[in-house]
Amino acid sequence: MQPFSGLALLKRGFTGQRGWTPQWRSPQPKPGYDALIIGGGGHGLGTAYYLASEHRLGSVAVLEKGWIGGGNTGRNTTIIRSNYLFAESAALYDHALKLWEGLSQALNYNLMFSQRGVMLLAHSVHDVQVSKRHVHANRAAGVDNEWLTPEEAQAFCPPLNLQGLRYPVLGAALQRHGGTARHDAVAWGYARAADALGVDIVENCEVTGILRDTGGAVAGVETTRGPIRARRVGVAAAGHTSVIMKMAGIELPLESYPLQALVSEPVKPVFPCVVMSNTIHAYISQSDKGELVIGAGTDAYTSYTQRGALHIPSHALEAICELFPIFRRMRMLRNWGGIVDLTPDRSPIIARTPVPGLYVNCGWGTGGFKATPGSAHVFAWTIARDEPHPINVPFTLERFREGLLIDEAAAAAVAH
Amino acid sequence: MLLIECPYCGERPEPEFTYGGQAHLARPRDPAATSDEEWTAFLYRRANTRGVHAERWRHVHGCGRFFNALRDTTSDQFLATYRIGEPPPGAPR
Numbered sequence: 001m002q003p004f005s006g007l008a009l010l011k012r013g014f015t016g017q018r019g020w021t022p023q024w025r026s027p028q029p030k031p032g033y034d035a036l037i038i039g040g041g042g043h044g045l046g047t048a049y050y051l052a053s054e055h056r057l058g059s060v061a062v063l064e065k066g067w068i069g070g071g072n073t074g075r076n077t078t079i080i081r082s083n084y085l086f087a088e089s090a091a092l093y094d095h096a097l098k099l100w101e102g103l104s105q106a107l108n109y110n111l112m113f114s115q116r117g118v119m120l121l122a123h124s125v126h127d128v129q130v131s132k133r134h135v136h137a138n139r140a141a142g143v144d145n146e147w148l149t150p151e152e153a154q155a156f157c158p159p160l161n162l163q164g165l166r167y168p169v170l171g172a173a174l175q176r177h178g179g180t181a182r183h184d185a186v187a188w189g190y191a192r193a194a195d196a197l198g199v200d201i202v203e204n205c206e207v208t209g210i211l212r213d214t215g216g217a218v219a220g221v222e223t224t225r226g227p228i229r230a231r232r233v234g235v236a237a238a239g240h241t242s243v244i245m246k247m248a249g250i251e252l253p254l255e256s257y258p259l260q261a262l263v264s265e266p267v268k269p270v271f272p273c274v275v276m277s278n279t280i281h282a283y284i285s286q287s288d289k290g291e292l293v294i295g296a297g298t299d300a301y302t303s304y305t306q307r308g309a310l311h312i313p314s315h316a317l318e319a320i321c322e323l324f325p326i327f328r329r330m331r332m333l334r335n336w337g338g339i340v341d342l343t344p345d346r347s348p349i350i351a352r353t354p355v356p357g358l359y360v361n362c363g364w365g366t367g368g369f370k371a372t373p374g375s376a377h378v379f380a381w382t383i384a385r386d387e388p389h390p391i392n393v394p395f396t397l398e399r400f401r402e403g404l405l406i407d408e409a410a411a412a413a414v415a416h
Numbered sequence: 417m418l419l420i421e422c423p424y425c426g427e428r429p430e431p432e433f434t435y436g437g438q439a440h441l442a443r444p445r446d447p448a449a450t451s452d453e454e455w456t457a458f459l460y461r462r463a464n465t466r467g468v469h470a471e472r473w474r475h476v477h478g479c480g481r482f483f484n485a486l487r488d489t490t491s492d493q494f495l496a497t498y499r500i501g502e503p504p505p506g507a508p509r
């Protein structure tokens with residue numbers, strides 16, 4: 001691996017930036033590995049990286065049916081925060097946030113991680129009460145979150161309009177350590193670092209079956225590029241998890257919905273932070289490239305199409321134009337959908353499954369990007385040791401039978 | 417935006433409808449005799465089909481009635497809509 005540094009960039013500058021080599025190999029899949037990860041998004045690539053770097057597993061491969069980072073990793077609005085209500089969730093997302101802070105250095109890859117602050121607006125008495133409860137719960141759990149008055153919110157985000165709103169801004173919860181990161185860089189950074197540790201990243205390789213031994217345990221997978229043996233298989237396939245797990249005879253508490261986002265034409269820096277509103281449902285930030293990155297809600301119905309109906313982003317844009325009238329004349333350039341896997345309690349499942357050797361990391365719903373490093377880290381632990389990391393102990397498949405839901409759905413009253 | 421055919425009112429635009437999830441899930445008849453495992457399956461587990469999916473819709477801003485539909489989740493194309501209590505078109509009777 002060619003290490004990246006200012007000096008390396010300068011040296012290449014004298015030769016016209018030529019001579020850079022591919023950052024990871026494109027190997028043929030071997031007949032067998034110690035562990036396979038299905039799904040080459042941030043969660044899957046990160047898992048492979050931690051399996052190789054922290055758990056020293058001999059041989060690991062990531063199988064991706066398309067190209068890496070082409071699913072939800074490349075389709076989300078790149079928001080990172082950890083101010084979830086329940087202690088279990090806050091611990092998981094805060095684990096991720098702490099890893100984000102050192103990740104560019106650890107991977108020697110600039111993830112453009114920017115802790116510009118994430119501000120959640122409150123528009124009703126109910127919103128205010130819920131947000132304040134979140135703030136207090138977070139502070140008691142040692143997670144950064146604070147309450148702002150409308151004027152303080154406007155001071156933090158000057159484009160915010162406070163006048164004549166159908167849904168007035170009554171305050172905001174601000175997590176100053178929250179922010180954004182470059183989504184593609186997360187996939188590429190993990191891929192490059194994992195590849196350097198010997199992980200095979202196999203693209204254009206769709207899993208078509210799960211192989212089992214006579215005792216029922218996992219023996220490998222069938223793919224469009226032939227069978228591959230492994231005693232440990234981790235599934236990190238986001239919206240397609242149900243499809244993969246059905247190959248092993250497991251039906252999950254998941255439903256896959258399209259979630260849409262869009263970006264505007266690029267403009268000069270004008271928007272200093274991330275603003276979210278659950279009540280009127282819009283998310284907005286500005287990328288380093290200058291585009292406004294806007295998140296809409298989920299479509300009404302389950303789907304695998306990676307697209308949705310236009311009235312969904314229109315609704316988000318109406319909210320954006322009301323909150324930020326300066327954007328009323330901006331043109332939107334691109335709109336797309338990702339397929340998100342929602343659990344009934346809107347918390348993820350990171351766990352062993354009834355099939356020995358088969359592990360699943362799914363149910364991140366509409367908010368998986370922020371968790372990428374934490375999710376990958378504890379999932380690698382779970383696969384390597386065949387037992388959960390203390391942080392993902394509560395995030396089992398069995399919690400739905402036992403009634404031990406981690407009900408962030410009720411806590412946020414919205415997909416988040 | 418989808419164009420959805422209500423079996424009672426005809427074709428109407430998607431915002432007139434709400435989605436009701438997977439169809440043909442019967443609530444256990446005898447709750448006390450139903451195991452935790454069976455309750456989990458009824459309450460939480462879903463087919464989440466990639467392909468032809470039987471699902472409930474409600475024409476909430478129209479006749480207000482529930483009905484079922486077959487839709488291909490890889491294209492969002494509706495193959496059929498049918499009334500509650502009817503078997504899915506093409507299913508063995």
Ligand SMILES: [Zn+2]
Nearest residue numbers: 422425475479
């Ligand atoms: Zn009707």
